[in-house]
Amino acid sequence: MSIGQLMKHRKLGLSDEQAVEMYTYMQKARKFDERGFLLQRSGKIGFHVSGIGQEVAQVAAAFALEKKKDYFFPYYRDYGFVLSVGMTMRELMLSVFAKAEDPNSGGRQMPGHFSHKKLNIVTGSSPVTTQVPHAVGIALAAKMKKQAFVTFATFGEGSSNQGDFHEGCNFAGVHKLPVILMCENNQYAISVPLHKQISGSIAERANGYGFPGIRVDGNDALEVYRVMKEARERAIRGEGPTLIEAMMYRISPHSTSDDDMLYRTKEEVEENKAKDGIPKYRQYLVDCGLWSDEQEAELLERIKQEVNDATQYADQAPYPLPEDTLLHVYGNEGEVR
DSSP states (O other), rough: OOOHHTTTTHHHHHHHHHHHHHEEEOOOOOOOHHHHHHHHHHTEEEEEEETTTTHHHHHHHHHHHHHTTTTEEOOOOHHHHHTTTTTTTOOOHHHHOOOOOTTTTTTTTTTTTTGGGTTOOOOOSSSTTHHHHHHHHHHHHHHHHTTOEEEEEEEETGGGGGHHHHHHHHHHHHTOOOOEEEEEOOOTTTEEEEGGGGOSGGGGGGGGGGGOEEEETTTTTTHHHHHHHHHHHHHHOOOOOOEEEEEEEOOOOOOOOOOOOGSHHHHHHHHTTOOOOOHHHHHHHTTTTSSSSSHHHHHHHHHHHHHHHHHOOOOOOHHOGGGGGGTTOOTTTOOOO
């Protein structure tokens, strides 16, 4: 491999420090995810939905966006993304333990329903794809107010068959809005494989709405970063939306309520584990002289301590009060409406 190929991140505008930081967030997301599964299986939490196998694209996308400036509409597997834009391990653990201090919903929502006002993470709900028209709406506000920010929404390939996706794309295309839509195509809509969901390419659907659609290898961190960066530049220039289809594989079951061996084989899962983008990106850093086995061991130990701290903190944090169920539901007596 040539020196130019080895230092691709620099050509894309990423410093060596940023390239390494991307890797740390991939590993943080993976270790949080693995801990969530163990907590559910041990009866400490009620439910966990996993994003194992999807972290690389999530982190790369986050690094191509502007933190605290752009607005984010992540879907329920996006631990790598929300960590990269500023959420902490403690905050994620507070969510899975459904504690009062949880910044996402105060312990009201299921895990993975992200929301963080200070970080411009806009709350999501359980019906899939509702975040797409929300992202399009805030992109319209950006255009009307002539403000230089973009909105970014993610969703699974099964979600791309919902009406919200098509309505959002159509409106964004007509008005040339600064919105980036990224489909995390992980090959399964719960138990339904890709070939039973979709005929053709999701990225090609963008042509019908008058804006670019790009398919990218979701296990290639730097290629996802490049495509995302170009999409953001297009949006800021007023050239409208971009639809990105990041191809990947959901290594874990759909959730802790799912037995994935009912609809796929261990051989299929193992075959796709071998394509995992995290070790692929680690090897790139090693080849560039930016990473070593010693650094790897130090990082994993540091993340282990961080996960342990967050788990203990969230486990001991207080639950919401019963009467808090009514907070933000009804207006206070005498309140002006």
